[in-house]
Amino acid sequence: MNQPTTDVTDPQPAREVPADVRVGVIGVGKMGADHVERLTRRIKGARVSVITDYVEQTARTVAATAPGSRVVSSPEELIAADDVDAVLIASPGQFHKDQAIACIEAGKPVLCEKPLAMNADDAYAVVLAEARSGGRFVSLGFMRRFDAEYAELKDALDAGELGTPVVINCKHRNASVAEGFLDEMMVYDSAVHEIDAINYFLEEPVVEVQTITPTPSENALEGQHDPMIFLFRTRSGKIVTDELYVNTRSGYEVRTEVLGSRGIATIGMNVARVTTQLEGGRWGGSVPADFRPRFRDAYDAEVQAWIHAIEDGSNIAARSAGVWDGYVTAATCAAAEASLTSAGFVAVELRERP
Structure with missing residues (x-):
């Protein structure tokens, strides 16, 4: 007996699974x-x-x-x-x-x-x-662009939840740094992250920068001004402060506070870590020794986003800094370095974007 015929379509070619x-x-x-x-x-x-x-x-x-x-x-x-x-x-x-x-x-x-x-x-x-x-x-x-707190603050700014940002206060603290980590390194290895954060949060360049150097801490390296405070002024007149203190002998902390016309937001308060209320009003908690525990998840997210961007052909993830961001940061660092030995504000010189 003949078997009933059925409609058989050509099988679809197997989808090629991309290699790692x-x-x-x-x-x-x-x-x-x-x-x-x-x-x-x-x-x-x-x-x-x-x-x-x-x-x-x-x-x-x-x-x-x-x-x-x-x-x-x-x-x-x-x-x-x-x-x-x-x-x-x-x-x-x-x-x-x-x-x-x-x-x-x-x-x-x-x-x-x-x-x-x-x-x-x-x-x-x-x-x-x-x-x-x-x-x-x-x-x-x-990597801070991929930190959950930084991303949440960026989204809040983009949505207008804080109104118009007027002042940003940043703090960058290390337990200690190696010999040779003098004033210029405080610019190019520490303040560089806050400088990029300015571009990330406000999407406008810094036009001038001034450095204030208090009396150095007894923990400061020989020849080093620590702590150090930078004042950045952006194109629209916003002010960003950056307090660097790289020999605190306590631990690694970064904080950012945005003062807006409709509210204030602060990140980096370590509120997700265990804290204790102690007798006599004292408190105890946990502060990481260096940057890797604090930003481990951010590094993971950054590299994973990069890999996804390569897979989809865009090469650069949406939140990632690109070459222009790197140039703006380098030019701002150059002005910050010059301000170490200058009175008043030093202008940031930017070339035309190609």
């Missing part, structure tokens, strides 16, 4: 090794494929923690490698300009730890290189 993004990591000191661990254990859709470091044994030690990765002898070799789809730069800042431009010229997305470059001219060279490429390739590692 193969990430090459340049520089595996404290921050780079942290990123290798993150990519290997907590980030979806990516794996570390190639590693390089100035100290080869350091590279080999870190590579042993990332299954399937290999070590090469130079950043140039890593960037050109066929088994590298994207690059994470965690080398010292003086190498970022050339390495970022090499990634742009190779057409490979890059997440570059701050700074984009060590001066405004070099940062602008990266801006021009990306403009010539016709695409967007470079994300900057300003």
Whole structure:
């Protein structure tokens, strides 16, 4: 007996499952090794494929923690490698300009730890290189943009919940810093994050900056002004204060307070951590020793968003800082450095955006 016929359509071709993004990591000191661990254990859709470091044994030690990765002898070799789809730069800042431009010229997305470059001219060279490429390739590692509190505050500002922001007060405190972390490093390694936060929250540049140096703390390094206070004035006249105190001997804290016409918001109060009310009105709590516990989740979110952006072809996540942000930050840092030895405000010099 003939079997009844049924309509059989041609099967749809199997959907190609994208392979993991193969990430090459340049520089595996404290921050780079942290990123290798993150990519290997907590980030979806990516794996570390190639590693390089100035100290080869350091590279080999870190590579042993990332299954399937290999070590090469130079950043140039890593960037050109066929088994590298994207690059994470965690080398010292003086190498970022050339390495970022090499990634742009190779057409490979890059997440570059701050700074984009060590001066405004070099940062602008990266801006021009990306403009010539016709695409967007470079994300900057300003991880605070991906912190839950910073993101919530940014959304509140964009929605107008606080009205018009007038003043922003920032605080940046470390338990201690290494020898050599003098005034210029307080600008380029500490204040740089608050400077980017100004651009992120207000979406307008700083036009001038002044430094105030109180009597140094007894904890300050020799030749260091610690604490230090910066005053930033934005294009529309808003004032941002940034109090830096990098030898508190207590722990790592960053806080931001926005004073608006309809309300005030404060982030970074450690309210999610355990605190205790003690006899006599004293209190106790937990303050992290350095930045990694405080911003662990932000780093995870930043790198995961970067990987998703590579997968969808945009290369740069919506909240991420790009090359222009890196240039504006570098130019503002240059003015802040000049203000260390100048009276009054120092103007920020910005070139035209290509």
